[in-house]
Amino acid sequence: MAGCKSFFGYPITPQTEISAxxxxxMPKEGGVFLQAESEIAAVNMVLGAAAAGVRTMTSSSSPGISLKSEGISYIAGSDLPCVIINVQRGGPGLGGIQPSQADYxxxxxxxxxxDFHVLVYAPASVQEMVDLVIEAFDRADEYRMPAMLLADGMLGQMMEPVTFPEVKKNVPDKPWATNGHQGKRDHNVANSLFLSPGDLHSKVVRRFEKYKEIEQKLPKAETYKTEDADIIVTAYGAAARIARSAVNMARKEGIKAGLIRPVTLYPFPKEIIRKHTENAKEIxxxxxxxxQMVEDVRLSVECKKPVRFYGKTGxxxxxxxxxxxxxxxxxxxIGGAY
Amino acid sequence: MTAVFDRPKSMRDVTMHYCPGCTHGIVHRLICEVIDEMGIEGNTVGVCPVGCSVMAYDYFNCDMIEAPHGRAPAVATGVKRSLPDRFVFTYQGDGDLAAIGTAETVHAAARGENITVIFINNTTYGMTGGQMAPTTLPGQVTQTSPYGRDTAVQGYPIRVCEMLATLDGVALAERVSADCFANVKKAKKAIAKAFGNQKEKRGFSIVEVLSTCPTNWGLSPVEALERLRKDCIPYYPLGIYKDVTQGGE
Amino acid sequence: MQKKEKVLPHGGDAPYKKEILLAGFGGQGVLFAGKVLTYCGLLAGKEVSWLPSYGPEMRGGTANCSVCISDDPIGSPLVTKPDLFICMNGPSFDKFIDSVVPGGTVFIDETLVTQEVSRTDVTVYSIPAAALAAENNLSGMSNMILLGKFFKESAEETEMFSMETVKGALEKCVPSTKTHLIEVNIRAIELGRKK
Structure with a gap:
């Protein structure tokens, strides 16, 4: 749908649904599906395909993402775009196979x-899994960097109605691709090695200038009943769905509760959170x-308001x-305090 | 005046960083000659390893990718599967290919990935200063086998071509040597065959080139070549271990 | 067991909002039955969600799934306090019977659930689904027989679970290579509806 031409995977619960x-x-769309010998190989196949200039992706679950992290660093260091999905499960180690958000x-x-970032999107519905994959491919190409969808076992395995958008064909030109110069240009090199400290410094600094623009333009969050809220719940992904139900229960009892759901985790929607919590008493x-995200929420409100935490893990x-x-x-x- | 010897067109006009007497330069040149003769520079993508040839992307005129240590066959798979009509080769050393990248190598071969792997076997980790490699010979002294490789402790060397020749996906597994003119000519023939296999979509081709590392072996370039002939070739016999174009194998 | 009052007690403010839990052994078709209900909701124009939960083994372990059908967007898809509990084995009964909301409804396969229901604040329908499946050459169809009972008891309240919608849902759930199974499923549902 997003013009993705190749998928390189490795089986791991609970993301096997995506591979299957x-x-x-993929074969029906004229694309490539390949089951690699390891997570490491899969992410490096993504590196090769991304360097070749095609839209490419991989998916895994927590332990597998740890294995992929080598390749993700190289992909980021080579300024290559790709999409990685993490259907989070409990950790550390082999952990469990039930839904988790422990990889924030x-x-x-x-x-x-x-020194690098990847774009991180946090879908909260099956529809958003689809929409954000498309968004992730577009932004990854625009900024030449990896993008991750941070989902969890709940979103990975649930069924919901979904509307698939039109198949997209306008993948941007990639003059930097190592796809064979055909005698028409100098050779392209996809590389993350810069042995001169000065070269590496300026390369990384340039990348961080790009991140600055990203932090201005891309933060996204959904706000729900925040206008008059005394208590604002912040949550992403599946936890946000639960929080939304809780906010509805609170409203029913006359408690002014609201919800802010970050859709992008990097860039984190600091400004949106700061603004929408201005009149709130507690978060x-x-x-x-x-x-984990609670730390970013505290930074967003500059520790000016109490930020409580509630969670379950494993x-x-x-x-x-x-x-x-x-x-x-x-x-x-707070009722007593005011 | 006629030029009778020149730099291949697909080799960049830069000074290489390799040590004096190192055979990397010879093998680079052979690859470039083959690319030139096949006229495929604009249609070729090379993948460099981590090792002494980590910066080989500066020496080839075709498009190049720098892979993580050991992962070149996976990166090459990603390129080839995306662009099946391009020629894709990896250039890897023994630590890269036969230690950290064993899985990537074996599985690319088993899948019959239609790529060419040039494997430099100099029985040591060169770039990091001469540590024991999976191909280090029994008894060979290296920085991390200072008393000589003791097979009871450090195990045995891996004969890569023999191992890969057992896999159905392999079209060509051939071991050559860069020690003398006659062998260099054979090496070029093998490399040409490996690229030709890509054109004919025959599957995975590996050309293992026995090479020297005078610096880390602590020998002069000439002594190093002698050692290659005396010690390495007997342990790693030259020859074709699998070639699907020759019947019977 | 006699029908006491309306089968699907409404919860919350939404005009229609049902949280359904189906539970049993892996291999009993618990997840499939949940899918059929989900598609019924979808075809009726509702918001729906289906969330499975099972152990790492593909057969024989515990399996349950949460189905939400609502007029409003669905918050948490995880059903922890079901309005409706469809129970296909003993361990699931023990685990979940107390989580059913007061006024909720429980459908039980009494062939495999031998426990007595001590709660008096829920409506219970109990049929020997597995035995009926065995007697009627419908092996592996006890899930559909039990669903048939549910459809019968719900038909008065909503069109969502009419045979017409159910047939449409089955067409969505059964893979195109196994369309011959639709008929068997319908036969099992009809059998359940008669009980």
Whole structure:
């Protein structure tokens, strides 16, 4: 749909649904599906395909993403675009196979060695998985960098109605591609090695200038009933769906609760969060982890407001009623204070 | 005046960083000659390894990609699958291909990826200063086998061509040597065959070139070539281990 | 068991909002039955979600799935307090019976669930689905027999689970290479509807 020409995968639960779908779909679209011998090989096949100038992707789940991080760093260091999907499961180590959001730090901070970012999108519905894959390919090409969809086992395995957009054909020209110069230009090199410290410095600095523009232009978040909210819940992905249910429960009982759901995790929607929490009294961050995004939320409000955390990890999914309980507790506290 | 010897067109006019007496330059030149003779420079993508030839992308005029250590066959797979009509080759050393990249090598071969792998076997890690490689000979002294490779402790060397020749996806597995004029001529023939196999879509081709590393072997260039003949060739016999164009194999 | 009052108690403000939990062993067709319900909702123009949960093994382990059907966008797709619980084995009964909302409805395959329902605040329908499947040459179709019972008890309340919609849903759920199975599924549903 997004003009993706190749998919390189390796089986791991709970993302096998994506591989199975691509194995069926790609040959019909004249594309390539290849099951690699390892996550490492798969991501390096993506590196090769990206360098060749085609739209390419891979998907995996948490332990597999750790293996891919080598390749992701090289892809970022070679300024190549691609899309990587992480259907998160519980960790560390082999962890579990149930839904989790424990890879937020990895996705936004540590997807490989070196000074770099990847674009990170957090879908919260099956429809958004589709829409954000397209967005991720477009932005990855525009900024010549990897883009990740940070999903979880819940989104990876659930079924919901989806509308597929028109097949897209306008993939931009890639004059930098190593696809054979045909005698028409000097040779292109896709490379992340710069042995002179000065060269490497300026290369990385240029990349960070690009990130500055990205941080201006691309942050995206959905806000829900935040206008008059005293308590604002922040959550992404599946946790945001649970939080949304909890916000509805709170509203029903007359508690002014709202939700901010970051859609981009890098760039993090700091400004949106700051603005929409201006009149709020407390913030509650809900995650399926021990609390990772909560740090970015605190930075966004510059620690000027209390940011509480509620989460479950290991594959346990917080229930709307539990989150509602947390909201009620906060309401009780701030109700007394005002 | 007629020029009888010149730099191949597909070789860039830059000074190489290789040590005196190193055979990398010879093998680079052979690849370039083959590319020139086939007229495929504009249609070729090369993949460099991590190792002494990490910067080979500066020496070839065709498009080049620098791969992570050991991953060149996977990167080449990504290129070839995306652009099946391009000629794709990897250029890898023994540490890159036979240690950290064993899985990528074996599986690209097993899949019959229609690519050419040029494998430089000099029995040591050159770039990092001469450590023991998977191909280091029994008894060979290196920085990390200072008392000589003891097979009871450090295991045995890997004979890559023999191993890969057992795989159905392999079209050509041939070991050549860069030690003398006659062998260099044979090496070029093997490289040409490997690129020809891509054209004919025959599958995975590997040409293993026994090479020298005078610096890390602690020998003069001439002594190094002698050692290659005396020690390396007997352990790694030259020849064709598999060639689908020759019946029977 | 006699029908007591309306089968699908409405929850929340939404005009229609059902949270359904289907549970049993892997291999019983629990996930498939959930898909059929989901498609019924989809064909009726509702917001729907289907979320499976199962162990790493493909057969024999525990399996359950959450189905939400609503007029409003669905928040959490995970059903923890089902309005409707379709229960196909004993362990699932023990695990989930107390999570059903007061006023909720439970459908039980009494061939495999031998426990008594002690709760008095839920409506219970119990049929020997697995035994019926065995008797009627419908092996592996106890899921559809139990669904048939559910469709019958829900027909009065909503068109969503009319045979016409159910047939449409089955056409969506059964792979195009196995269309002959649609008829068998319908036979099983009809059998359940008669009970």
């Amino acid at each position: 779908y691509m194995a069926k779909r 730090w990895q996705a936004t901070r540590a997807l490989g060695h070196g 509650l961050c809900v995650e399926m982890s021990m609390g 594959g346990l999914i917080p229930e709307p009623a539990e989150v509602f309980e947390q909201i009620k507790r906060i309401e009780k506290r």
